[in-house]
Amino acid sequence: MNLNNFPSISIVGATGAVGKICLDILKEKNYPSDKINLFASKRSEGKSIQYFNDKLIVQEAKKDSFDKSDVVFISADKQVSLDLAPSAVKSGALVIDDGSAFRMEKKVPLVVPEVNENDINNHNGIISIPNCTTTPLVMAIHNLKKLGSIERVQATTYQAVSGSGSLAVSELQSQTENIINNKDISISVYPHQIAFSLIPQVDDFMPDGYTKEEHKMINETKKILHDNNLQISATCVRVPVFYCHSEAISVDFENEININDVINVFKNAEGIRLIEDGLNENYPTPEFVEGKNDVYIGRIRKDSSNKKGLNFWIVSDNLRKGAALNAIQIMYSAIKLKKIPNFH
Numbered sequence: 001m002n003l004n005n006f007p008s009i010s011i012v013g014a015t016g017a018v019g020k021i022c023l024d025i026l027k028e029k030n031y032p033s034d035k036i037n038l039f040a041s042k043r044s045e046g047k048s049i050q051y052f053n054d055k056l057i058v059q060e061a062k063k064d065s066f067d068k069s070d071v072v073f074i075s076a077d078k079q080v081s082l083d084l085a086p087s088a089v090k091s092g093a094l095v096i097d098d099g100s101a102f103r104m105e106k107k108v109p110l111v112v113p114e115v116n117e118n119d120i121n122n123h124n125g126i127i128s129i130p131n132c133t134t135t136p137l138v139m140a141i142h143n144l145k146k147l148g149s150i151e152r153v154q155a156t157t158y159q160a161v162s163g164s165g166s167l168a169v170s171e172l173q174s175q176t177e178n179i180i181n182n183k184d185i186s187i188s189v190y191p192h193q194i195a196f197s198l199i200p201q202v203d204d205f206m207p208d209g210y211t212k213e214e215h216k217m218i219n220e221t222k223k224i225l226h227d228n229n230l231q232i233s234a235t236c237v238r239v240p241v242f243y244c245h246s247e248a249i250s251v252d253f254e255n256e257i258n259i260n261d262v263i264n265v266f267k268n269a270e271g272i273r274l275i276e277d278g279l280n281e282n283y284p285t286p287e288f289v290e291g292k293n294d295v296y297i298g299r300i301r302k303d304s305s306n307k308k309g310l311n312f313w314i315v316s317d318n319l320r321k322g323a324a325l326n327a328i329q330i331m332y333s334a335i336k337l338k339k340i341p342n343f344h
Contacts, residue, residue, distance in 0.1 A: 006035045007070035007335065007343045010093070012061045012084060014038035015047060017166055018075040018098055021324035023051060029328075039065055041076075063087035070343040071334075073327050074098060089125030092342040094334060096127050096327045103128045103220060110223050113329045114271045115142040120330065120339050127330055131213070132322025133157045133236065133245055134220040136295040136314045140249065142225060143269045144310070147261055149254040151308075153232040155217060158239045158246040159202055160286065163318050164189055172240055194240050202236035211236060244286035245322065247314040256308050259300065266297050271321070276300055284315035292317055293325050 009031075013019045019040075026036065033054040039061035040047075048055040059065065061080070066072050066088040074081050074097045081101035088095050102108040109119040110128045115138050120127060130138070137155055144150060161168040168189045175185045175195035185193060192199055203212035210218075217234040239246075266274050273294040275284050284296035295316040303309025316322060334340050 006032055007331065007340055008035050008037070008068055009331075010037045010039055010066055010069040010072045010088075011075075012039045012072065012080065013075035013098075014049065014056075014058055015040045015044045016075060017162060017319055018323045019073075020049075021319045022073060022075070022328065023049065025320070025324055025328050027051065037065075037069065066091045066093050069093045070340050071096065071331050073331075075323065075327075085126055093125075094123070094127070094331075094340045095125060096129065096330050098129045098323050098327060100131070100216065101128075102126050103130065103216070104223065110220060111330050111333075112138055112224060112326060113333045114139055114269075116224050116226070117333050117337075120334050120337055123334075123339060125341070127334070129323065129326050129330070130220045130224060131216045132163060132316075132318040133159065133213070133234075133247065134217050134224070135322055135326060136245070136316040137217065137247060137249065138221050138224045139269070139271060139295050140266075140297060140312070140314060141221065141251070143265050143272070144251060144262070145225075146265055147253070147257050150251055151231060151254050152250075152252040153221075153230065154250040155232070155234045156248045157202070157213075157217075157234065157236045158241070158248075159213075159236060160241040160243050160245055160318055161189075161194060161238065162243050163202075163245065163322075164238075168194075169242055172242065176240070190238065194238060196240060198240075199238040200235065202238055210234075241286050243290045243317060243319065244315055245318045246284075246286060249312050249314060250303060251310045251312075252303075252306060253308045253310070257310065259302055259310075262300055262310060262312075266300070271295055272297055274298065274300075283313060286315055289315045289317055291320070293320055295321055 033051050038058045042060045045060040047058040072088040072093045072095045078101045081099045085095045161172045171189045178185045213236040214234040273296050275298040283298035299313035
């Protein structure tokens with residue numbers, strides 16, 4: 001692209017974890033600094049962020065901030081998205097929203113480009129990014145559907161604290177240090193101690209006993225795959241890991257499938273990396289995957305209790321493919337499909 005072929009981007013939530021990763025990825029793509037505008041809450045106004053040799057100044061995000069923007073990334077609280085997205089769309093920008101505000105709206109595409117890129121063609125100004133646990137799951141299931149009809153999916157997640165924000169990262173760090181040094185700990189972000197423990201609750205509980213996070217995984221997966229009949233359940237667990245979400249997945253097919261076909265379909269899948277050498281203790285781990293863009297899959301095996309079943313393990317960086325990278329990929333897909341209203 002020459003300079004005129006880069007859309008003007010505004011990042012709302014630029015000082016947050018996802019916003020910072022957005023900038024890192026744009027740097028990797030050599031995106032020009034004069035095409036980037038940074039926004040956050042009033043308390044961050046005036047902060048400067050180094051981008052190559054330039055210092056980008058953070059502005060307060062307001063409804064009239066986006067008149068010169070082609071694309072607006074929003075990674076902030078749900079209410080911020082609800083307040084700012086309609087104004088950005090009115091100004092002619094394409095909004096790519098990282099939160100839950102619009103995900104299940106019928107007229108808002110929920111997109112993972114490797115899975116349902118063409119849904120971008122149906123946007124009315126807003127495109128949503130799935131929950132960071134949904135994205136790696138649908139990438140796997142989308143490819144497995146090539147092997148045959150799927151009857152049931154079960155997912156158990158092991159989610160890093162960074163999914164709850166920077167305060168959760170600090171809480172895990174401080175609790176760990178205090179426990180090691182025999183000091184009292186404070187609990188504020190989560191309902192229980194997270195250091196050296198697990199919490200089988202991500203988000204609030206619903207009347208049916210599932211949490212909001214589990215409902216998100218179930219409903220978003222069906223929407224992205226255009227399969228409302230897919231039988232899927234989820235259990236989401238918070239673990240004392242800083243970055244990267246992991247998932248143990250079980251899939252039941254209508255017919256028995258060949259394990260070599262599974263390995264081949266994952267090997268050839270866009271955005272998926274296979275680490276499949278369990279005999280030599282090689283498999284994806286959060287420590288290995290942190291900072292990487294792809295979704296990593298390993299521990300692939302037939303279900304010992306069901307000859308039509310398959311079990312495998314997924315790890316992905318929740319701040320990259322789970323959020324910032326997916327947003328930027330959506331923008332590039334929208335450029336390709338000529339679906340950015342003010343940019344040609």
